[in-house]
Amino acid sequence: MNPFTGVGVGLRRPHLEQVAALTESPVPFWEIAPENVVGQGGSRHRQVMKILERDPVITHGLSMSMGGFDEWERDVLDNLRGFLTTTRSPWHSEHLCWTSYGGATTHELLPMPFTRESVSHTVARARQMQAELPVPFLFENVSYYAELGAAEMSEKQFFAEVLEGADCGWLLDINNLYVNSRNHGFDAKEWLEGMPLQRVQQMHIAGHTWFEEDQLIIDTHGAAVIDPVIELMAWVLPRIGRPVPVLLERDTDIPTLEELLAERESIQKAYDAAFAPVPILGVGALRD
Numbered sequence: 302m303n304p305f306t307g308v309g310v311g312l313r314r315p316h317l318e319q320v321a322a323l324t325e326s327p328v329p330f331w332e333i334a335p336e337n338v339v340g341q342g343g344s345r346h347r348q349v350m351k352i353l354e355r356d357p358v359i360t361h362g363l364s365m366s367m368g369g370f371d372e373w374e375r376d377v378l379d380n381l382r383g384f385l386t387t388t389r390s391p392w393h394s395e396h397l398c399w400t401s402y403g404g405a406t407t408h409e410l411l412p413m414p415f416t417r418e419s420v421s422h423t424v425a426r427a428r429q430m431q432a433e434l435p436v437p438f439l440f441e442n443v444s445y446y447a448e449l450g451a452a453e454m455s456e457k458q459f460f461a462e463v464l465e466g467a468d469c470g471w472l473l474d475i476n477n478l479y480v481n482s483r484n485h486g487f488d489a490k491e492w493l494e495g496m497p498l499q500r501v502q503q504m505h506i507a508g509h510t511w512f513e514e515d516q517l518i519i520d521t522h523g524a525a526v527i528d529p530v531i532e533l534m535a536w537v538l539p540r541i542g543r544p545v546p547v548l549l550e551r552d553t554d555i556p557t558l559e560e561l562l563a564e565r566e567s568i569q570k571a572y573d574a575a576f577a578p579v580p581i582l583g584v585g586a587l588r589d
């Protein structure tokens with residue numbers, strides 16, 4: 302059976318000891334950032350390695366600054382390739398954004414300028430990255446709060462052109478799309494219309510925080526996923542046409558493992574229902 306389907310969970314530091322002590326995985330798969338493992342040591346590292354050996358894992362990168370200009374160092378690429386081989390991850394993803402400039406890391410996912418030059422630049426970087434990796438490369442759509450410079454196209458057109466130009470897969474973060482739709486005032490379902498959904502290999506789902514006084518939603522990953530985001534996931538899954546894996550992200554205000562697994566379970570129910578056949582009403586049902 303393909304383990305990379307259903308709803309997985311991001312593996313987080315507060316849960317490592319508890320997860321490593323289990324006899325079997327409580328989730329279909331985990332997601333893990335190579336940056337949090339490669340080059341580390343100590344008991345936490347041993348716990349991660351035990352989990353990686355036992356359970357299916359998908360990798361998700363945080364620091365390659367795909368839209369930036371900083372060259373990737375040879376040893377960083379070699380370590381990443383080795384890690385992907387060790388984990389047997391089916392693909393590797395990064396955000397379509399930039400995170401560093403001139404060697405300085407911001408630790409923020411900063412938006413790209415929506416311009417032709419920016420498309421060409423990012424496509425070239427993605428093709429360069431793909432050539433280094435032993436598995437397919439995916440771009441994730443990010444949440445953004447302001448446009449960088451004068452846009453020559455919409456965010457939607459920009460993202461679609463980069464995917465097509467790079468000929469890469471798509472990690473569809475459904476919460477990022479929802480957050481953008483609320484902050485920038487567009488319809489998330491209309492945004493998805495005409496997008497290359499056949500490129501979606503994985504989805505992310507997460508919670509966010511609503512700041513009333515600023516009329517702004519921030520993609521905090523610090524709360525439970527709200528129903529409209531789960532409904533959007535369930536709406537898009539049949540349109541992708543394949544049971545692509547969905548990953549529950551939680552990065553701040555992290556609950557107990559039991560609470561996180563209970564949330565995963567409820568999202569899994571919505572996931573399963575999205576693929577359930579529509580019941581056909583019998584004659585008796587019509588008579589009632």
Ligand SMILES: [Fe+2]
Nearest residue numbers: 441474505550
């Ligand atoms: Fe995400």
